[in-house]
Amino acid sequence: MALDIEPGIAAEGNPALIKIIIKEMDGGTIPFERFMELALYHPEHGYYRKSGRIGRQGDFLTSPAIHPMFGWAIASWCEWIWQQLDEPDTFTIFEPGAGEGALGSAILDWAEARENNFSQSLRYIALEPNTEGTDSRIQWLQENPSPVLNGIVLANELFDALPTRLFEATERGPAEIHVRWDGNNFVEVRGNITVLQNVPIKGRFEINGKAWPLLETMCGLIKQGGILLADYGYEEEKLWAPWRLQGTLSCFYRHTAHENPYRHVGEQDITSHVNLSELETGLQNFGYEQLGPIPQHEFLTKLGIGNLVESARTDLGNYFERRQAFQALTDAGGLGKIQILAGLRGIKGTAPGFEGDKTYE
Numbered sequence: 001m002a003l004d005i006e007p008g009i010a011a012e013g014n015p016a017l018i019k020i021i022i023k024e025m026d027g028g029t030i031p032f033e034r035f036m037e038l039a040l041y042h043p044e045h046g047y048y049r050k051s052g053r054i055g056r057q058g059d060f061l062t063s064p065a066i067h068p069m070f071g072w073a074i075a076s077w078c079e080w081i082w083q084q085l086d087e088p089d090t091f092t093i094f095e096p097g098a099g100e101g102a103l104g105s106a107i108l109d110w111a112e113a114r115e116n117n118f119s120q121s122l123r124y125i126a127l128e129p130n131t132e133g134t135d136s137r138i139q140w141l142q143e144n145p146s147p148v149l150n151g152i153v154l155a156n157e158l159f160d161a162l163p164t165r166l167f168e169a170t171e172r173g174p175a176e177i178h179v180r181w182d183g184n185n186f187v188e189v190r191g192n193i194t195v196l197q198n199v200p201i202k203g204r205f206e207i208n209g210k211a212w213p214l215l216e217t218m219c220g221l222i223k224q225g226g227i228l229l230a231d232y233g234y235e236e237e238k239l240w241a242p243w244r245l246q247g248t249l250s251c252f253y254r255h256t257a258h259e260n261p262y263r264h265v266g267e268q269d270i271t272s273h274v275n276l277s278e279l280e281t282g283l284q285n286f287g288y289e290q291l292g293p294i295p296q297h298e299f300l301t302k303l304g305i306g307n308l309v310e311s312a313r314t315d316l317g318n319y320f321e322r323r324q325a326f327q328a329l330t331d332a333g334g335l336g337k338i339q340i341l342a343g344l345r346g347i348k349g350t351a352p353g354f355e356g357d358k359t360y361e
């Protein structure tokens, strides 16, 4: 006997979340940005509220999840900043969007192994509203703390995970994309025409309205030191190139990339490329000397990540593991194309990894 096995809205993702979104729509529409916010960050059912999303068991890989080598390289950059500030007794690393803390753990391990005072001076603070990791050396905060004198702000793939507004260019100007429930699926509808300067006149594009205020907050966390940002993104000219008709929004579900944010609702990552020009202007505006952006493969190579592979040659298992990680982290078509952007305040000298960058010419 055949039973009624139709899954209903469960076929579209997390049914509890879908019901909440439909209720908020109240028979009408919500802007795409709000849909993305609920899908990723609803306080109970949002994608990022559950642990295990990032990594081989999850939906996608980030650099810290590949191997601690990434964190060791970043740790050496942080130590350089600490040295330039005359090795202060207290040095704070803030990491907004730390996820479950893989980067922090690698940095703290690396520092502990050094024969200097870097480790003693370090305080590591994860500013992460959605999850909490298990490394007890990291302090987890959901609210922004008071600014410190000396420190660093690190963020890996934070800005590309922020909810964005979505637009479609029309002959009358850009129309904001809204989302409604048609009884079976979430579908898009064009909202009002919006007045926006210097945006594409063809195709779809995203505007990240949350990046600027978040960057401003991050820039205010330290009085002197550095900011290091790693994100998929382009400067505006490339981001909004006339041939890019579909924008940059993409989704990751069980290591498969696709472009439909209305499937696997609450069970898949949704991301968009960052407008690097905006972050560059922001760093300058908020009082930093801006360095980069340069691709991650170039940055890590300049920091000497290749040496970490060579130094493991006597232990074949370790060697092959590091070699594989090196290839993934520096793959110019994958993680290696992530862009590294930095800001310095109160620091003199050429920051490691940025030698030869146009900023120093």
Ligand SMILES: C[S@@+](CC[C@H](N)C(=O)[O-])C[C@H]1O[C@@H](n2cnc3c(N)ncnc32)[C@H](O)[C@@H]1O
Residues within 6 Å of the ligand: 048, 054, 062, 063, 064, 065, 096, 097, 098, 099, 100, 102, 127, 128, 129, 130, 131, 155, 156, 157, 158, 161, 162, 214
């Ligand atoms: C793509 S994940 C990256 C996690 C980690 N940095 C990594 O590289 O594995 C983005 C993270 O940013 C966090 N996040 C989103 N909005 C945030 C905000 N406004 N402030 C701090 N963290 C935020 C999310 O909860 C999520 O953990």
